[in-house]
Amino acid sequence: MAESSRLKVGVIGLGSMGFGMAGALLRAGFAVSGCDVNADAVARFGALGGAGAADPVAAAQGADVLIVVVVNAAQTEAVLFGGAAQAMTAGGVIVSCATMAPDAVRGFAAKAQALGLQYIDAPLSGGAARAASGDLTVMGSGPAAAFAKARPVLDCIAAKVYELGDEAGTGAAFKIVNQLLAGVHIAAACEAMTFAAAMGLDLARVYEVITASAGNSWMFENRVPHILEGDYAPRSAVDIFTKDLGIVADIGRGLKFPTPVAATALQMFIMTAAAGMGRDDDASVARMLAGLAGLELPGPKG
Amino acid sequence: MAESSRLKVGVIGLGSMGFGMAGALLRAGFAVSGCDVNADAVARFGALGGAGAADPVAAAQGADVLIVVVVNAAQTEAVLFGGAAQAMTAGGVIVSCATMAPDAVRGFAAKAQALGLQYIDAPLSGGAARAASGDLTVMGSGPAAAFAKARPVLDCIAAKVYELGDEAGTGAAFKIVNQLLAGVHIAAACEAMTFAAAMGLDLARVYEVITASAGNSWMFENRVPHILEGDYAPRSAVDIFTKDLGIVADIGRGLKFPTPVAATALQMFIMTAAAGMGRDDDASVARMLAGLAGLELPGPKG
Numbered sequence: 001m002a003e004s005s006r007l008k009v010g011v012i013g014l015g016s017m018g019f020g021m022a023g024a025l026l027r028a029g030f031a032v033s034g035c036d037v038n039a040d041a042v043a044r045f046g047a048l049g050g051a052g053a054a055d056p057v058a059a060a061q062g063a064d065v066l067i068v069v070v071v072n073a074a075q076t077e078a079v080l081f082g083g084a085a086q087a088m089t090a091g092g093v094i095v096s097c098a099t100m101a102p103d104a105v106r107g108f109a110a111k112a113q114a115l116g117l118q119y120i121d122a123p124l125s126g127g128a129a130r131a132a133s134g135d136l137t138v139m140g141s142g143p144a145a146a147f148a149k150a151r152p153v154l155d156c157i158a159a160k161v162y163e164l165g166d167e168a169g170t171g172a173a174f175k176i177v178n179q180l181l182a183g184v185h186i187a188a189a190c191e192a193m194t195f196a197a198a199m200g201l202d203l204a205r206v207y208e209v210i211t212a213s214a215g216n217s218w219m220f221e222n223r224v225p226h227i228l229e230g231d232y233a234p235r236s237a238v239d240i241f242t243k244d245l246g247i248v249a250d251i252g253r254g255l256k257f258p259t260p261v262a263a264t265a266l267q268m269f270i271m272t273a274a275a276g277m278g279r280d281d282d283a284s285v286a287r288m289l290a291g292l293a294g295l296e297l298p299g300p301k302g
Numbered sequence: 303m304a305e306s307s308r309l310k311v312g313v314i315g316l317g318s319m320g321f322g323m324a325g326a327l328l329r330a331g332f333a334v335s336g337c338d339v340n341a342d343a344v345a346r347f348g349a350l351g352g353a354g355a356a357d358p359v360a361a362a363q364g365a366d367v368l369i370v371v372v373v374n375a376a377q378t379e380a381v382l383f384g385g386a387a388q389a390m391t392a393g394g395v396i397v398s399c400a401t402m403a404p405d406a407v408r409g410f411a412a413k414a415q416a417l418g419l420q421y422i423d424a425p426l427s428g429g430a431a432r433a434a435s436g437d438l439t440v441m442g443s444g445p446a447a448a449f450a451k452a453r454p455v456l457d458c459i460a461a462k463v464y465e466l467g468d469e470a471g472t473g474a475a476f477k478i479v480n481q482l483l484a485g486v487h488i489a490a491a492c493e494a495m496t497f498a499a500a501m502g503l504d505l506a507r508v509y510e511v512i513t514a515s516a517g518n519s520w521m522f523e524n525r526v527p528h529i530l531e532g533d534y535a536p537r538s539a540v541d542i543f544t545k546d547l548g549i550v551a552d553i554g555r556g557l558k559f560p561t562p563v564a565a566t567a568l569q570m571f572i573m574t575a576a577a578g579m580g581r582d583d584d585a586s587v588a589r590m591l592a593g594l595a596g597l598e599l600p601g602p603k604g
Contacts, residue, residue: 102501125515125516125517126516137514137515139511139515160514162511164507164511170503173498173501173502173503174498174503174507174508174511177494177497177498177501177503177508177512177517178511178512178515178516178517179517180490180493180494180497180517181490181491181494181512181517181518181519181522182516182517184486184487184490184493184563185486185487185490185517185519187563188482188483188486188487188490188563188564189483191482191486191561191562191563191564192479192482192483194559195479195482195550195553195554195559195561195564196475196476196479198557198559199404199475199479199553199557200475201472201475201476201479205466205476206476206479209441209464209466209476209480210479210480210483212439212462213427213439213441213480213520214427214428214480214484214520214521214524215479215480215481215482215483215484215487215520215521216483216519216520217483217487217518217519217520217521217522218515218516218517218518218519219516219517219519220483220519222516248497251497251501252497255500255501256595257496257497257500257595258591258594258595259493259497260493260566260569260570261486261489261490261493261563261566261567261570262490262493262497263566264562264563264565264566265563267562268562268563289560292560293558293559293560
């Protein structure tokens, strides 16, 4: 509490992840100001005791630590370098959470440094539920002094903070390796479940057997229940993976390094988005395949 | 023990899986005869107290339960229907473990029935270590009477016996769904680790972070240590997945059901086999990619 009382924290982006993090910080006694393009989210944040801000500059005003929890590099650039960074206290620490290409992150870190600020490349693993309970994983990189200053904030939002190197971009690279695997595993889970349906198997039994076998993955276990329940309300959307596997594709092309499995999974997400399901849950890849092949998957309950 | 003393068991195939199963049966007091094309394996089996047999017909002579643990459908057909099935006791149960297309399994079950025998479609999950300790998973299907008769044997070799339906072919279909996922996850693990190497990341740290994150899979956790140790001695060979993902491709083509991710993973295993590593550990897909791109992976220890 002594430490939390000394640090002023800004949060830009009060979507499901940012809102959960901001709530965890408020419960720990931090002074938190936050903003979002969605006025409802800002109002709910105010109801929890947060200081709702009209825009990123207001949210960042006087902040010692500024957490940026937006979708991608373009949004990060827009919200940070349109005045918000300059509004922070001198030597303040930017904690940037969007999944981005390492090169983009390095550019932002250099801009922050030129403004006399510190930058932690801090992509996250774990969904909204873990954000709300302060149990995220941070795949962080940046100067040790920045980690030291932001430590009380990071420890409040995350169960595990990896310090993966001194340089911005390293955290992003670890995260993109995770996203390569996660995206491929979701596409594979959807392909396997619809393939099982095409063979006429009992899908609930397939889930039971596979989760106890060597074909299991974190994503299979997490996403296949959405298919079994016919529930495609977005916990994480198809378009997240058209973005993240798109970053994998860009990096691979730049390095001249082939990623054929990830490239194929990317096409599956693009096909699903093309069929109008880009904002639906990423398990919708199964609906896309079932639709193509005229298969029936379980419908919504009730 | 009372039950084990009444059932005579034959085992055709004393490779790492069959040898482990035969050993577990011997320890439980079953009378077991076994054969293999490798005379060394038969001699080791004899040293454990088993009855070494010269050929499949001798191994099957008078067997109440005959376990067939060979590589594929062609071998299963050759060892079973060249006289071995006819050598069993009337009403005996064939427990067939190779991963095969459901159609092939249905054909074998019909042949067995015509000979007055019962047939359990019993593909396995779990490697040699779990075979040796009697902790396999059986994805079984077949008549209830066959399961009842073979129950003491199945309970001895497996920690978990799924009874997935009355018909031969259903167990095979579940297993091939598992293999689709397993094969894709191995290819993805190899692609992700070499992609990480291309970005200059510390591979041991990548393993630590991913196994604690949403990108994890059973196969990532199991196979990536082979890459980190530079040890490609075959625990399971590349050629197992050229076969099993080939079965996925055949089924998909037959059903007119697309499996793009599995098809891409199959090409990765074929590329690895083409590069001369078909009999090496399936984590060799990483060596294939590293070789293409001129990347250095960890070498063997010591």
